[in-house]
Amino acid sequence: MDVMLLAGTRPEALKLAPLALALDAHPALRPILVHSGQHAGMVEQALAPFGLVADAWLDVPPRVTGGQAELVAGLLPALDDVLRRFSPAALVVQGDTTTTLAGALAAFWLGIPVVHLEAGLRTHDLTAPFPEEGARQMVSRLAALHLAPTLGAAAELRAEGVARQRIAVTGNTVVDAVLEIAARDLPARDTALALLEMEIAEAGERLVLVTSHRRESWGEPLERTLAAVQLIVAEHPDVQVLFPAHPNPQVRDQVEAALGGLPRVTVTDPLEYPDLVRALRLASLVLTDSGGIQEEAPTFGTPVLVLRDVTERVEVVEAGCAWLVGTDTERIADTAARLLSGSLQPAQVGNPYGEGNAAVLAVAAIEEMLGVGSPAHKHAAAS
Numbered sequence: 617m618d619v620m621l622l623a624g625t626r627p628e629a630l631k632l633a634p635l636a637l638a639l640d641a642h643p644a645l646r647p648i649l650v651h652s653g654q655h656a657g658m659v660e661q662a663l664a665p666f667g668l669v670a671d672a673w674l675d676v677p678p679r680v681t682g683g684q685a686e687l688v689a690g691l692l693p694a695l696d697d698v699l700r701r702f703s704p705a706a707l708v709v710q711g712d713t714t715t716t717l718a719g720a721l722a723a724f725w726l727g728i729p730v731v732h733l734e735a736g737l738r739t740h741d742l743t744a745p746f747p748e749e750g751a752r753q754m755v756s757r758l759a760a761l762h763l764a765p766t767l768g769a770a771a772e773l774r775a776e777g778v779a780r781q782r783i784a785v786t787g788n789t790v791v792d793a794v795l796e797i798a799a800r801d802l803p804a805r806d807t808a809l810a811l812l813e814m815e816i817a818e819a820g821e822r823l824v825l826v827t828s829h830r831r832e833s834w835g836e837p838l839e840r841t842l843a844a845v846q847l848i849v850a851e852h853p854d855v856q857v858l859f860p861a862h863p864n865p866q867v868r869d870q871v872e873a874a875l876g877g878l879p880r881v882t883v884t885d886p887l888e889y890p891d892l893v894r895a896l897r898l899a900s901l902v903l904t905d906s907g908g909i910q911e912e913a914p915t916f917g918t919p920v921l922v923l924r925d926v927t928e929r930v931e932v933v934e935a936g937c938a939w940l941v942g943t944d945t946e947r948i949a950d951t952a953a954r955l956l957s958g959s960l961q962p963a964q965v966g967n968p969y970g971e972g973n974a975a976v977l978a979v980a981a982i983e984e985m986l987g988v989g990s991p992a993h994k995h996a997a998a999s
Contacts (some may be wrong), residue, residue, distance in 0.1 A: 618646050620704035622655030623637050624715030627908050629662035631710050634792035634975035644988045652715040665890050687714050695722035706984050707733050712748035724758045735762035736769030744925035761985045763978050766931050784981035787970020794912045795972040796962050797893045806891045808884045821854045822900040829862040830905045837943035842874035844948035857881045911969045919962035936963030
């Protein structure tokens with residue numbers, strides 16, 4: 617029985633990879649990985665460390681305007697075609713991207729059950745994150761099975777009227793992914809990261825990892841974040857900053873203008889996933905607006921300053937692993953100073969998003985929805 621997994625961006629691919637591996641080991645279910653083409657090259661890069669490749673690529677016309685309407689208009693006919701061609705028993709979509717929304721809509725129209733991986737995250741503010749919050753809520757209206765990463769996410773779904781039997785709390789598969797990659801302890805492939813790692817070790821310095829890529833962070837908010845980075849470097853002579861910059865020329869130019877040539881600051885291209893995991897392990901502090909990094913960093917006990925005013929990943933803040941600081945320059949710099957001095961300590965409570973068994977729990981929920989099960993699973997249920 618085929619289960620189609622749809623990815624169009626790197627975060628989707630990373631979080632679907634453990635599920636694809638778990639399905640591939642199942643005697644009755646077979647994963648079909650489909651690349652929507654939303655971010656060409658990035659899905660392939662994310663799947664490669666897991667030994668995975670896409671089984672199919674959508675034939676989507678090249679984008680001219682880059683707008684959401686143009687992307688959806690290209691995705692829907694291609695999704696309809698691939699779903700009709702493979703006739704999967706279910707379609708798994710992840711998170712809150714345009715690929716996720718279009719995939720859920722196309723499958724719903726064909727009567728194919730939609731499985732929403734990482735369901736139930738909410739800010740209840742349709743403008744933040746935009747347009748992701750709206751996409752995530754719309755997919756929840758269409759999904760047949762909601763794989764919620766936490767009890768809090770499940771409670772959000774129940775409050776919206778989703779039946780309890782359609783929700784499974786699994787943890788987040790990104791924890792599965794980060795643990796698998798970290799266990800390999802691969803040396804850095806990025807030359808700048810490798811050199812920086814050597815410098816830090818030799819000088820006894822500390823690493824601060826900074827990422828900012830969300831559309832609502834561009835422009836003035838990013839300017840305030842960059843000013844905070846300048847303050848952190850000036851006030852902490854034992855700190856090295858690593859900033860993998862978004863490939864958008866507008867963002868990259870802004871980062872280079874503010875940080876280029878600044879001592880103890882290294883600006884790189886986006887890191888491949890094993891290198892990003894290595895940087896998270898090395899870092900003493902992370903500044904980010906990334907949802908994925910909020911979920912990954914607690915695995916290594918690395919404190920996170922969330923460069924957003926609201927987060928749908930409230931568990932990491934409530935657990936004491938992260939702090940919401942927005943993009944206020946003084947607030948970022950002051951909170952960073954407290955963490956770097958030790959006057960503010962992250963809670964050592966483990967990762968609130970699971971222990972690395974989310975993919976196994978997700979497969980069990982999909983089995984139940986489809987009415988199938990492995991012999992071992994059936995034996996365990998009978999006993």
